Amino acid sequence: xxxxxxxxxxxxxxxxxxxxxxxxxxxxxxxxxxxxxxxxxxxxxxxxxxxxxxxxxxxxxxxxxxxxxxxxxxxxxxxxxxxxxxxxxxxxxxxxxxxxxxxxxxxxxxxxxxxxxxxxxxxxxxxxxxxxxxxxxxxxxxxxxxxxxxxxxxxxxxxxxxxxxxxxxxxxxxxxxxxxxxxxxxxxxxxxxxxxxxxxxxxxxxxxxxxxxxxxxxxxxxxxxxxxxxxxxxxxxxxxxxxxxxxxxxxxxxxxxxxxxxxxxxxxxxxxxxxxxxxxxxxxxxxxxxxxxxxxxxxxxxxxxxxxxxxxxxxxxxxxxxxxxxxxxxxxxxxxxxxxxxxxxxxxxxxxxxxxxxxxxxxxxxxxxxxxxxxxxxxxxxxxxxxxxxxxxxxxxxxxxxxxxxxxxxxxxxxxxxxxx
Amino acid sequence: xxxxxxxxxxxxxxxxxxxxxxxxxxxxxxxxxxxxxxxxxxxxxxxxxxxxxxxxxxxxxxxxxxxxxxxxxxxxxxxxxxxxxxxxxxxxxxxxxxxxxxxxxxxxxxxxxxxxxxxxxxxxxxxxxxxxxxxxxxxxxxxxxxxxxxxxxxxxxxxxxxxxxxxxxxxxxxxxxxxxxxxxxxxxxxxxxxxxxxxxxxxxxxxxxxxxxxxxxxxxxxxxxxxxxxxxxxxxxxxxxxxxxxxxxxxxxxxxxxxxxxxxxxxxxxxxxxxxxxxxxxxxxxxxxxxxxxxxxxxxxxxxxxxxxxxxxxxxxxxxxxxxxxxxxxxxxxxxxxxxxxxxxxxxxxxxxxxxxxxxxxxxxxxxxxxxxxxxxxxxxxxxxxxxxxxxxxxxxxxxxxxxxxxxxxxxxxxxxxxxx
Numbered sequence: 001x002x003x004x005x006x007x008x009x010x011x012x013x014x015x016x017x018x019x020x021x022x023x024x025x026x027x028x029x030x031x032x033x034x035x036x037x038x039x040x041x042x043x044x045x046x047x048x049x050x051x052x053x054x055x056x057x058x059x060x061x062x063x064x065x066x067x068x069x070x071x072x073x074x075x076x077x078x079x080x081x082x083x084x085x086x087x088x089x090x091x092x093x094x095x096x097x098x099x100x101x102x103x104x105x106x107x108x109x110x111x112x113x114x115x116x117x118x119x120x121x122x123x124x125x126x127x128x129x130x131x132x133x134x135x136x137x138x139x140x141x142x143x144x145x146x147x148x149x150x151x152x153x154x155x156x157x158x159x160x161x162x163x164x165x166x167x168x169x170x171x172x173x174x175x176x177x178x179x180x181x182x183x184x185x186x187x188x189x190x191x192x193x194x195x196x197x198x199x200x201x202x203x204x205x206x207x208x209x210x211x212x213x214x215x216x217x218x219x220x221x222x223x224x225x226x227x228x229x230x231x232x233x234x235x236x237x238x239x240x241x242x243x244x245x246x247x248x249x250x251x252x253x254x255x256x257x258x259x260x261x262x263x264x265x266x267x268x269x270x271x272x273x274x275x276x277x278x279x280x281x282x283x284x285x286x287x288x289x290x291x292x293x294x295x296x297x298x299x300x301x302x303x304x305x306x307x308x309x310x311x312x313x314x315x316x317x318x319x320x321x322x323x324x325x326x327x328x329x330x331x332x333x334x335x336x337x338x339x340x341x342x343x344x345x346x347x348x349x350x351x352x353x354x355x356x357x358x359x360x361x362x363x364x365x366x367x368x369x370x371x372x373x374x375x376x377x378x379x380x381x382x383x384x385x386x387x388x389x390x391x392x393x394x395x396x397x398x399x400x401x402x403x404x405x406x407x408x409x410x411x412x413x414x415x416x417x418x419x420x421x
Numbered sequence: 422x423x424x425x426x427x428x429x430x431x432x433x434x435x436x437x438x439x440x441x442x443x444x445x446x447x448x449x450x451x452x453x454x455x456x457x458x459x460x461x462x463x464x465x466x467x468x469x470x471x472x473x474x475x476x477x478x479x480x481x482x483x484x485x486x487x488x489x490x491x492x493x494x495x496x497x498x499x500x501x502x503x504x505x506x507x508x509x510x511x512x513x514x515x516x517x518x519x520x521x522x523x524x525x526x527x528x529x530x531x532x533x534x535x536x537x538x539x540x541x542x543x544x545x546x547x548x549x550x551x552x553x554x555x556x557x558x559x560x561x562x563x564x565x566x567x568x569x570x571x572x573x574x575x576x577x578x579x580x581x582x583x584x585x586x587x588x589x590x591x592x593x594x595x596x597x598x599x600x601x602x603x604x605x606x607x608x609x610x611x612x613x614x615x616x617x618x619x620x621x622x623x624x625x626x627x628x629x630x631x632x633x634x635x636x637x638x639x640x641x642x643x644x645x646x647x648x649x650x651x652x653x654x655x656x657x658x659x660x661x662x663x664x665x666x667x668x669x670x671x672x673x674x675x676x677x678x679x680x681x682x683x684x685x686x687x688x689x690x691x692x693x694x695x696x697x698x699x700x701x702x703x704x705x706x707x708x709x710x711x712x713x714x715x716x717x718x719x720x721x722x723x724x725x726x727x728x729x730x731x732x733x734x735x736x737x738x739x740x741x742x743x744x745x746x747x748x749x750x751x752x753x754x755x756x757x758x759x760x761x762x763x764x765x766x767x768x769x770x771x772x773x774x775x776x777x778x779x780x781x782x783x784x785x786x787x788x789x790x791x792x793x794x795x796x797x798x799x800x801x802x803x804x805x806x807x808x809x810x811x812x813x814x815x816x817x818x819x820x821x822x823x824x825x826x827x828x829x830x831x832x833x834x835x836x837x838x839x840x841x842x
Contacts, residue, residue: 040562040835059478064833066610079566079835096570130836141461145500149517189487395816412485414461414500415551 007032007074010333011092011101013082013270015042015065018302018322019107023075025330030337033074034099036092038081040065043130044387046319047396049170051133052260053140053177054185054412055403058130060396061387082108084273087295103297103333106284107326108271110303110317113264113281120165123243124259127170134415139258140178141414147197148190158255160198163246165238166263167204168211169354172221174260175202176357179228184358185412200230201254203246205237205263210362212316212352213369217362220371224356238263265317267304279306280314288344290329296342299332301325307345315347324348355379358404428453428495431754432513432522434503434691436463436486439723439743440528444496446751451758454495455520457513459502461486464551465808467740468817470591472554473681474561474598475606475833476824479551481817482808503529505694508716524718524754527705528747529692531724531738534685534702541586544664545680548591555836560679561599562835568618569611579676581619584667586659587684588625589632590775593642595681596623597778600649605779606833621651622675624667626658626684631783633737633773634790638783641792645777659684686738688725700727701735709765711750717763720753722746728766736768745769776800779825 008031012019015037026033044061051058065077080094085104092099112126125136140162147159164175182198202225209218209225209232225232237249238259246254267282276292277285283306284292290305292298302322306314315321325345332342353363353375361375370378380400387393429452433440436458447454465482472479486498501515506525513520533547546557561583568580585596603619623646630639630646630653646653658670659680667675688703697713698706704727705713711726713719723743727735736742746766753763774784774796782796791799801821808814 040566040833057478057480059480059834062834064610067833070609070612078570079563096567130834145461146517149499188491189485191491394819398815398819412461412488413480413483413551 008102010103011099012105012107014107014109016109017319018326021323021326022105022330025327027072029334034076034078036078036080036082040079042068048127048133049174049177052136053181054137056396056399082270087275105329106300106304107302108268108304110265111268112261113266114261115264117240119240119242120261123241124261126261136260138414141412144186144190157197161256163201163254163256163259165203165261167209170262171202172354174262175200175230176228179230180357202230202232203236203238204234207234210354213362213364217369217371221356221362224360228357271304289332289342290325290345299329301329320350353379429523431524432520433526433528435528435530437530438740439747442744442747443526443751446748448493450755455497455499457499457501457503461500463489469548469554470595470598473557474602475558477817477820503691508696526750527721527725528723529689529725531686532689533682534687535682536685540661540663541682544662545682547682557681559835562833565607565611578618582677584622584675584677584680586624586682588630591683592623593630593775595683596621596651597649600651601778623651623653624657624659625655628655631775634783634785638790638792642777642783645781649778692725710753710763711746711766720750722750741771774800
């Protein structure tokens with residue numbers, strides 16, 4: 001490493017899909033790479049909902065960054081939270097010291113966005129981190145433990161009402177997984193229960209589910225969720241949640257202690273501490289080359305970026321965009337090193353998919369729609385192949401296979417919350 | 422169940438080895454059984470040290486009680502923390518309502534005992550619960566992340582000094598596992614490090630390790646730990662730990678931020694809230710039949726019990742004693758139901774074992790000593806067979822096999838502590 005000390009230093013903020021891919025893409029570039037993240041692992045977010053519904057354990061979708069980068073000689077990892085960035089002196093200020101960069105790839109990702117609804121932010125559950133997911137898992141199971149000893153039918157009904165907000169893939173997958181957790185697994189754990197008392201309500205403010213997919217697939221999803229006894233309500237906008245009642249626009253209330261918010265994402269809060277122009281949802285405005293205005297040495301990718309390419313609608317805040325932009329950012333840094341002009345980012349939409357449950361998913365691949373079992377198999381293959389680390393893949397497969405064949409869930413643990421400790 | 426409502430009600434406090442075995446032993450008895458525990462899972466404590474050293478994930482050694490009892494028609498589970506017991510009215514007072522019993526099996530287990538050393542209780546780590554284990558895992562990995570950026574050699578040395586207190590099986594296994602985590606795994610994660618800077622110190626107040634095993638095996642263990650670069654200090658008693666320095670009797674100090682306390686156990690705190698006579702370590706004094714004095718309907722087993730059988734030394738506070746006593750308690754309840762006289766408990770010492778690391782363990786089985794690879798194979802088989810749940814067994818085996826062949830660890834996750842959240 002000592003010899004490489006003089007090489008240009010590329011700092012990547014964030015070890016998500018974008019940051020990780022950017023680091024790997026710079027493997028053979030004449031640079032030193034440092035990935036900075038507040039967690040020491042890369043999190044495979046698409047399966048967070050399965051941790052939240054007791055299907056797999058957090059360790060199965062989190063992979064230590066030092067292990068990921070071990071084989072990459074020009075890359076190092078730094079566990080630290082970035083507090084702000086001094087753009088003039090090209091220096092990061094973190095909770096564990098400062099770091100100087102020549103090039104910066106900002107891949108800080110997104111965070112849950114309740115659009116200013118404070119009560120939801122306080123009393124609801126997001127689904128972006130491991131602690132979010134284990135908190136939901138504990139909540140779901142705790143509600144059943146409380147309900148089994150609750151004699152007042154109305155109180156019991158409230159305990160057993162689970163509200164998911166947001167008709168995108170996360171909301172659909174979460175609602176479907178909760179339904180199966182209850183009907184296939186908890187029904188055996190709580191034999192004295194009449195499970196018709198349990199309700200899963202999926203609230204979507206617009207008039208359809210899964211905007212990224214075709215109308216046919218959205219309709220299929222609606223039907224599949226209804227078959228799973230998920231009460232899907234379109235055109236239902238949440239105004240507040242006090243921890244006991246969900247308040248809908250129009251005055252309706254739903255008595256529930258559990259609200260999972262999958263209805264919005266915005267750029268990570270860190271962006272607010274970096275003095276570059278922002279667009280909607282706190283995203284940094286970048287040129288088609290992914291470079292920040294007036295700061296050609298700064299590249300912003302993924303959920304944190306809003307590319308100004310004159311397009312009608314911005315790129316969706318999803319992993320494929322982040323990963324593709326990561327490759328461009330890495331390539332453009334090499335261009336700059338060679339005094340070549342950087343290339344504008346071109347998004348290749350590979351499609352979108354969502355699983356609704358056992359044998360059921362919907363997928364849009366290169367404009368072709370799949371639904372039901374075929375889509376589910378595609379979903380399974382795509383996700384299992386993407387999971388980093390052969391061992392994790394194997395363990396996740398075993399858990400999935402077990403759940404599939406034995407209608408069981410691995411990890412129905414109620415973990416002590418911090419206050420309990 | 423409704424028909425069984427009139428059957429005598431046996432409440433078992435604690436879902437540990439004793440409580441679980443007691444419940445299963447009452448499967449065919451003419452009673453209703455309710456297991457009460459503050460956690461909804463049975464924890465396989467012997468492998469906690471592997472969670473603490475990033476070998477396996479918590480979910481692999483915790484098994485939901487409702488799943489365990491699912492097939493047992495006369496048993497139910499209740500998630501609740503017992504606050505106290507009204508002996509006269511035979512009623513439990515819990516944080517989730519009251520419960521009446523006809524017979525009570527007190528299997529509350531043990532808790533970490535620092536023998537009144539407050540500073541150790543505050544700044545040290547116990548190893549009795551999942552949160553204990555994940556806290557240690559986070560601490561070990563955090564110290565390395567801090568050390569890799571620490572330029573002051575003295576501070577770095579303190580960060581990389583890990584002190585384990587207690588020369589019993591837990592202390593030996595913990596020290597050995599930390600040594601292998603560092604030398605076999607973290608050495609690859611932190612290539613820039615000189616790992617000779619990392620020190621593992623095992624402190625034992627008496628003059629030998631593993632009192633339950635023969636002198637030969639204790640000597641073998643001492644040598645094996647030294648080969649693993651564990652600095653074993655016999656006759657070293659801890660007086661205090663302020664979070665930065667371990668203070669030994671005699672005045673010596675060891676600069677370290679990590680003290681793992683495996684030097685003592687006492688009966689669970691709940692015992693103090695139950696008005697029956699206690700002996701040493703807060704254990705309830707019970708007759709040879711395991712019944713409490715003046716309360717023939719109350720049986721106390723495992724770490725919570727101190728059997729008055731005129732024996733020189735009480736039974737060790739280990740799982741086999743608890744499990745064997747559970748069978749006697751269950752059988753004696755049936756005797757009482759038939760107006761037969763209960764049997765006195767007879768302990769069958771099956772032996773004791775401890776693993777020191779890869780291919781190395783010591784075991785004493787029916788008076789025969791094993792060491793090295795044979796003992797390690799025995800340890801492996803015994804533990805893998807005891808793990809509840811085929812799936813858990815399979816997943817643990819995969820993780821072990823992976824670690825064994827690839828010198829890797831599955832779950833090196835630094836989890837946000839509660840304050841961070």
